[in-house]
Amino acid sequence: MTTIGELGEFGLIARLTRGLPLGRDVPLGPGDDAAVVAAPDGRVVATCDLLVEDRHFRRDWSSPYDIGRKAAAQNLADVAAMGARPTALLVGLAAPAATEAAWAQRLYAGLADECAVTGASVAGGDVVAAPVITLAITALGDLGGRPPLTRSGARPGDLVAVRGRLGFSSAGLELLRRGEREPAELVEAHRRPSPPYEAAEEARASGATALLDVSDGLLQDLGHIAEASGVRVEVDSAAVPVPAVLGPDGLRHALTGGEDHAFAGTFPPAAHLPPAWAVIGRVADGKGVMVDGRPYGPGGWDHFRG
Template identity: 60%
Template sequence: MPGRAGNQAPPVAAEPPTVADLGEFGLISRVTEGRVQPGSTLLGPGDDAAMVAAPDGRVLASTDVLVEGVHFRLDWSTPEQIGRKAAAVNMADIAAMGAAPTALLVGLGCPPGTSAALAEELAAGLWAEAKAAGAGVVGGDVVSAPQVVLAVTVLGDLRGREPVTRSGARPGDVLAVAGRLGWAAAGLAVLRRGFRSPVEVVGAHRVPAPPYAAGPAAAAAGATAMIDISDGLLADLGHVAEASGVALDVRSEAVPLAPRLAEVATALGADALRWLLTGGEDHALAAAFPPDAALPEGWLVIGSVAEGSGVTVDGRTYDGTAGWDHFAPS
């Protein structure tokens, strides 16, 4: 008979809310509520602007834009991993100036039908990576867009030191790196072949691991020039060589090749050295130091600075593309 429990239709599960269901301010509230800010955040999300302490009296600022299909794929990375990556690539720029990141401002563009859960996971990744570096997410904006776009601006504190720029390298300096090289490129190569392992290699593409503390440590040790390696070691060293008016030479045997990367290169029939020299998105740091400087822990000498111009490998011009260029012909 109608009405009996045995004849009742099963309840229909509610569709998960989209960002359009929540609305702009509902979504912002959902991704910021209950978050703990560092002491440098004097006024966080919820007003027309945030307020961040600047005890040094100077503020560093850098920004990056990550676009779905260009910088990340949702079938390769989780939203949380993408959020972490968006924060990391920005904060690495601050570390490369010898400073500490303090605050992130985030712009999120996405289609109205995007799951609210995806936006929440993106935010969770942003907050987690910011916290790991001692920074906070202090504000931002949400807009409708044809695809997922994350635009992040990061602020940094010099803590009384002068910034380490790209233009201070001098002939006679040594060239050193801190952080991983080649891992993200190897992970991308694995994903492009349709594989999802080795996990640690694929994970390096999904979430970089910038050595945040190595930047301020290098500045304190007297680094004369420094840069974040985002587009590839040789490509980014080219910026230092040009800005400083010097020649840089990389010793290939000194660039650390992890055994795991060598194994992956062999399995894929790839050139591991090319990953090390030209692979982007690891966000390691490269710096020049005076020859008598005591390098901080985690820094490894890989080359030298001399009079002249350009970047060479083992004294010769490198044969091939030096790194990534968004607008280079494909």
């Protein structure tokens, strides 16, 4: 098997970028000093994430293709949560020289296929040698002339609603840590999240006052809305979707588990939400997040607490 060290920096770049599909938003892709990405709105939505081996993924648990899909998804979901249309990813890859080139190619295939779900493209990036595999992803998006959906617009009386799976990735991670692989639905959800990207347009059409993607746990992320908006978020645990597959700890997973990249938002009291959205609470005067009238914790992900 050819390693990335044997290919060298430029040989690896050529192999990884050869044949990458480019959408209409990337008139000039990899191959020059920089890519060219269209910005019809005149503003660019931008976000970035780091993924470090054995911190955010394990190669004995996830295939390179799954890691690529996951790395792209968590960034594309952030762009969508701003009410923007994802346009491009820039990918920084650091890896040991002994890494198989085929592994890196499958990683890029996953990145490209997840981009294709949203119409975005892998527009460029960089590669470098490092002791452990690390991915640095920057995602760009276009607002199409509309205001961004932020975390700061929630008002007392608003509905709180969610769209997408909650707790699946968290439950899958616990299974993997115990050396188990069933239910496969949960394990696959951890390996490869499936954000409901269309939720962002649904939220905008329904008059969302605040929106974000659930990456660090529902309650922790709702706390960001509460803090940015200067309000209290009240969650009704009985209204939170908890499928039986999540098991006896399903509610805990749904409330505190991250990396499903569902969407959570607040909406005017009279909003008519599509059926896929579940209303789980209300916005009130005050601060923080309450579940059934009480604090709930600890929970949620913090990169420096683990």
